[in-house]
Amino acid sequence: MDDCIFCDILAGQAEASFVAGDERVVAFADILPIGEGHTLVIPRRHAIGLHDLDPEDGAAMFRLGQRIAAAQRRLGLAEGVNLFLADGVVAGQEVFHAHLHVLPRQDGDALTLSVDYAPAPSRDALDTTAARLRDALEHTGG
Numbered sequence: 001m002d003d004c005i006f007c008d009i010l011a012g013q014a015e016a017s018f019v020a021g022d023e024r025v026v027a028f029a030d031i032l033p034i035g036e037g038h039t040l041v042i043p044r045r046h047a048i049g050l051h052d053l054d055p056e057d058g059a060a061m062f063r064l065g066q067r068i069a070a071a072q073r074r075l076g077l078a079e080g081v082n083l084f085l086a087d088g089v090v091a092g093q094e095v096f097h098a099h100l101h102v103l104p105r106q107d108g109d110a111l112t113l114s115v116d117y118a119p120a121p122s123r124d125a126l127d128t129t130a131a132r133l134r135d136a137l138e139h140t141g142g
């Protein structure tokens with residue numbers, strides 16, 4: 001894919017500090033880490049986001065992310081871990097080659113995830129939304 005920094009990394013045309021890889025996915029250090037060990041896992045096959053990501057590549061991304069999280073903990077780089085994938089601009093995506101962040105978390109680190117919650121919805125509202133999603137899943141073969 002033209003103009004994709006992660007495809008350039010995969011092609012050896014841009015630098016990266018590699019952590020692991022297999023036939024489907026590659027992991028390397030984030031260039032601007034939230035903490036030591038912050039790693040990105042990407043599919044070898046270019047996909048922009050969840051809509052065009054091969055589900056088997058997605059499964060491989062999660063599998064490798066889980067192993068990297070365990071390694072971060074073993075090394076003492078993480079007391080906890082967030083797995084994070086930004087799908088779309090509004091979700092914070094800045095690089096449009098799908099990637100899973102494996103975020104090593106330490107007490108008092110620089111990352112904050114904050115939510116300004118609306119009042120909790122009623123059970124009826126939750127049921128209605130769940131039914132809409134069930135229906136949508138049925139009609140997409142999901």
Ligand code: 5GP
Pocket residue numbers: 005016017028029030031032033085086092093094095096
């Ligand atoms: P996003 O906001 O799209 O989920 O995150 C993109 C991530 O890619 C950021 O954390 C950013 O630091 C990282 N990144 C951007 N360009 C490069 C690069 O050229 N090399 C590496 N290793 N990471 C990059």
Ligand code: ZN
Pocket residue numbers: 001004005006007008046047096097
């Ligand atoms: Zn790409």
